Amino acid sequence: MTFISSLARKNSVAHRLIIRLGGVGLALAIAMATGLVAADYHITTHRTEERFQQIEAGYLASVAENVWLQDGERLAQLVAGIGQFPYVQQVRVTDEAGIVLAQSGSREDADEIVKSFPLARFYSGRELNIGRLDVSVSKPRMLTPVYHRAGLLFLANLALMAGILATLYWQVYRLIAQPLAHMVAHVRHTNLDETDWEAPPDNLHDELNDLATAYAEMRRALERGYHTLQAREEHLRLLFDNSPVSLWEEDFSEVKKAIESLHGVIGGGLDGHLAHHPDFVDRCAALVKVINVNAATLALHNAPSTAALLGNLEKTFTLASRQAFARQLVAIWNGETQLSVEGEVKTLDGKPRVVVVHWRVTPGHEERLDRVLVALENVTERKAAEQALAASLEKLISTNHDLERMTEIAAHDLQEPVRGIVSFSQLLERRIGSTLDGETRDLLAYLRAAGHRMQDQVRGLLAYAQTAPLGMTVEPVGLEDGLCRALEELQGEIGRRSASVKAGPLPRVLANTHLLGDLFTRLIDNGLKFTRSESNPRIEIAASVDGDMVTVAVADHGIGILPSYADDVFQVFRRLHGPEQYPGIGIGLAICRKIVERLGGRIWIDTTVTEGCTIRFTLPKAP
Known part of the structure; x- marks a missing residue:
């Protein structure tokens, strides 16, 4: 910015400073001139009073004597002498009858100061009034030099003030306005390198130099923070776009306003209101603004593009979707900022997808809900596996129950033949035991002992089958x-x-x-x-x-x-x-x-x- 452009720029610091200082200087010059006029007027007035006193002391007796003697020539000389006093415009002498005896000058200015001196004469021991001396002083003549001197002083002050302001303006421009203009240009030119900044000379260790240094440090810090923020934003954008989980960035601010409008209108919680007014859920769903979705969202809904998905959102809704969204509305009503609920969506070609909806208000946006992150976790295959596992488990429990029942029946049924083996071996020993040889008796004893062991095992197997049956009370x-x-x-x-x-x-x-x-x-x-x-x-x-x-x-x-x-x-x-x-x-x-x-x-x-x-x-x- 040049000196001329700075001077022409009305909103510049230097221009405003000079205007304000000029106004103050003008007011001071006017005040000084006014004070001078008042002081000069007082001095001039005082001098006029002194001249009246001089006239009274030096001329009044002579005028009275010549009026008494009726010496017109001498009286005219005295009147002319009085008329030579500064600012006197007329001197007139009249007798007691008011007849003018002598006069000098004329009363040209109506704005005047008139001083009358009575003329008296002592005769035969008494004072006689023989006339009057009137002296008229013109105020304009008296104030003209006063105004002249005040005007000269005013012009001198203006000239001095103009010189001071010009010098001050140049210094303000060089020391303040010009460095500030460089800083403004540097701030506006965001792509400038630090070397482009024209800093003040090194020998100027003033506040502006400190400001420029502090600005340069701040700019470097901001630049580092900006690049860090860009890198982090890029990192988060990559995570968002490439996340294997369906992510939705949404704006719930209008939804919150709609819910807040119900405060004081409905009694109790929001669940009852939604049960009687299901259309409110649809109205709130229409108020949600989808800001962005990632690639996993398009894959989840078999959508070719974001525009195709957002243009056909109604095709993705199911009854379970509305129930999950209603739960989100209740969370907003209760002041919650995160929620996980199971729901269901459809692809654009009508295939159902079981999802877990993770709804979370991002930090810093709890007041307006203008940034809400919704993640849809596709659990369709897991749900199918869980259902298959539950069916297999139910079948396994049924099979296990049948197996235990079969084991119990088998153990119970085995007791009769085992009991028969033991009983007949004992009966056989009693009837023919005395006729058997030692080896045969040992074999019969082994048979009887094996039958007892089998009998114990069958009882143990039956006890095992009957222990801890399914459906027992815990x-x-x-x-x-x-x-x-x-x-x-x-x-x-x-x-x-x-x-x-x-x-x-x-x-x-x-x-x-x-x-x-x-x-x-x-x-x-x-x-x-x-x-x-x-x-x-x-x-x-x-x-x-x-x-x-x-x-x-x-x-x-x-x-x-x-x-x-x-x-x-x-x-x-x-x-x-x-x-x-x-x-x-x-x-x-x-x-x-x-x-x-x-x-x-x-x-x-x-x-x-x-x-x-x-x-x-x-x-x-x-x-």
């Missing part, structure tokens, strides 16, 4: 209740073996009291059975809570189980010792596993314990 119960049932049932065996059973605090679980009693009975009986003959059995029971599950440990100090057999012992009829060492058919721990798994837990051997055997199982914690 409720919050105390572990102590099941333990008390077991101790009561095993009271005789515990006393006979001089065993001790100790238990710590036991929480409540979701289970069945009868099954808990059976579970503790079999685990404690297992600990009593597999004990060294020279020691008394000691069984310790403890429990701990881990999240939603309760872990129970039943520890004994018996012979223990090798880690390699830790899984085998839970199989049906799996025994690690012969019947001549420890009684039993190998069904107890299998039944324990079935009980625990039916109750929603798991059971295992703690292989980290080297002394005795510790069996742990988990059950759901009671609420």
